[in-house]
Amino acid sequence: MTASVLVIPVTERGTTMTHHIVVLGAGYAGLTAARRAAKLLRGSDVRVTLVNRSERFVERVRLHQVAARQVPPGQPLSRALAGSGVDLVVGEVAEIDAEARAVTLIDRPGRITYDSLVYALGSTADLDAVPGLREHGFAVADVEGATRLRERLDELPAGAGVVVVGAGLTGVEVAAELAEARPDLSVELVTRSELGDGLSPGARRHLSRTFARLGVRVREHQRVTAVERDGVVTAEGLRLGCTALVWAGGFRVPPLAARSALRTDELGRLVVDARLRSVSHPEVYGVGDSASGPTVTGGETRMSCQAALPMGRHAAVDLARTLRGRAGKPARIRDLGLDVALGRRNAVVQLFRGGGRPVGAVLTGPPAAWIKHRVVRVAAWLAGA
Numbered sequence: 078m079t080a081s082v083l084v085i086p087v088t089e090r091g092t093t094m095t096h097h098i099v100v101l102g103a104g105y106a107g108l109t110a111a112r113r114a115a116k117l118l119r120g121s122d123v124r125v126t127l128v129n130r131s132e133r134f135v136e137r138v139r140l141h142q143v144a145a146r147q148v149p150p151g152q153p154l155s156r157a158l159a160g161s162g163v164d165l166v167v168g169e170v171a172e173i174d175a176e177a178r179a180v181t182l183i184d185r186p187g188r189i190t191y192d193s194l195v196y197a198l199g200s201t202a203d204l205d206a207v208p209g210l211r212e213h214g215f216a217v218a219d220v221e222g223a224t225r226l227r228e229r230l231d232e233l234p235a236g237a238g239v240v241v242v243g244a245g246l247t248g249v250e251v252a253a254e255l256a257e258a259r260p261d262l263s264v265e266l267v268t269r270s271e272l273g274d275g276l277s278p279g280a281r282r283h284l285s286r287t288f289a290r291l292g293v294r295v296r297e298h299q300r301v302t303a304v305e306r307d308g309v310v311t312a313e314g315l316r317l318g319c320t321a322l323v324w325a326g327g328f329r330v331p332p333l334a335a336r337s338a339l340r341t342d343e344l345g346r347l348v349v350d351a352r353l354r355s356v357s358h359p360e361v362y363g364v365g366d367s368a369s370g371p372t373v374t375g376g377e378t379r380m381s382c383q384a385a386l387p388m389g390r391h392a393a394v395d396l397a398r399t400l401r402g403r404a405g406k407p408a409r410i411r412d413l414g415l416d417v418a419l420g421r422r423n424a425v426v427q428l429f430r431g432g433g434r435p436v437g438a439v440l441t442g443p444p445a446a447w448i449k450h451r452v453v454r455v456a457a458w459l460a461g462a
């Protein structure tokens with residue numbers, strides 16, 4: 078395990094008057110929460126510690142580009158945190174003791190105690206979703222997976238087959254990116270539902286046309302049940318041969334909250350109230366993919382950068398308000414829509430009405446790609462990277 082960038086003293090609860098805020102995870106949600114809390118509480122007797130598995134901030138929304146060798150895999154957190162007053166500890170969280178208000182790290186003695194905790198550990202690919210996937214599959218849900226896929230793609234000769242499983246946002250972006258960056262490969266996209274599920278007819282048409290132009294074969298209504306060394310098998314009886322299999326069949330969250338006394342949902346996400354505080358332990362805030370919070374339209378927050386950023390910001394603001402003796406306020410998280418990249422010069426922007434219903438008109442092509450590019454840049458900037 079890498080050494081911490083800044084070594085913080087591990088204190089036992091109650092030995093200091095300083096209020097210690099510990100943020101777990103330095104993705105979009107956690108980095109936003111840590112920097113904002115430190116800024117809002119500057120000058121007060123509060124210490125903010127950010128714990129992350131690596132010393133890099135990873136723009137997960139660009140991991141398909143990492144796999145296609147278009148962008149480097151992250152940037153130093155030390156740069157994002159310079160002058161912020163946030164202490165960074167690089168280490169893997171092993172356990173949360175919600176009763177003792179303490180966190181233990183792998184390969185590190187002692188515990189980090191907290192007065193307030195922000196749980197922001199994000200999500201990753203579910204490599205146990207089907208037999209054989211862990212041994213033979215690739216994923217782009219984290220930087221290690223995207224880097225492994227990049228190395229595999231470098232080895233593939235012209236004409237090699239790549240199967241992408243899952244036609245949600247991630248699968249669509251991966252398939253389009255790979256087909257555009259490596260036109261010599263034969264890319265297939267397999268989905269158990271339909272391409273563009275949940276999008277308007279205009280957006281779906283644009284996806285179909287784009288994949289036809291890129292030469293991506295789309296196979297709908299096929300549920301992959303097993304992954305083998307040289308192909309995949311579906312419940313409908315299809316066997317597709319391939320030399321690389323990319324799994325984009327949904328994310329899963331770390332099991333840490335579920336293993337502690339914190340209340341979680343069936344997916345293991347921390348269940349939070351309108352202020353994003355754990356319903357079982359209100360000194361713990363849950364933000365980003367690893368928490369399930371309410372949206373303004375009465376639904377649940379979607380695992381997305383779009384939700385992670387305002388959730389992180391809200392946790393910091395709520396903490397600052399309450400530590401200054403003011404009343405907390407409910408978060409107002411909205412699901413505004415999707416901006417799906419289809420390679421470097423094409424995208425589709427789909428806005429939602431309340432309740433997640435897609436509006437009929439969509440923006441496509443280079444103007445949508447330009448918006449997507451700006452959105453990605455602004456997201457990293459909002460997080461402070």
Ligand SMILES: Cc1cc2nc3c(=O)[nH]c(=O)nc-3n(C[C@H](O)[C@H](O)[C@H](O)COP(=O)(O)OP(=O)(O)OC[C@H]3O[C@@H](n4cnc5c(N)ncnc54)[C@H](O)[C@@H]3O)c2cc1C
Pocket residue numbers: 101102103104105106107128129130131135136137138139140141168169170171197198199200217218219246247250331364365366367380381382383384385416417
């Ligand atoms: C290819 C791809 C494209 C995407 N495109 C979009 C998009 O267009 N729009 C959109 O809204 N969303 C998109 N997403 C989803 C988006 O990236 C996530 O929803 C978002 O990153 C969630 O942010 P987060 O801060 O909750 O978690 P993360 O960004 O996953 O950050 C979690 C952090 O916690 C750390 N961590 C985890 N476990 C531990 C541990 N045990 N100990 C220490 N540290 C740990 C991780 O290393 C990471 O730094 C995309 C995702 C992918 C993979």
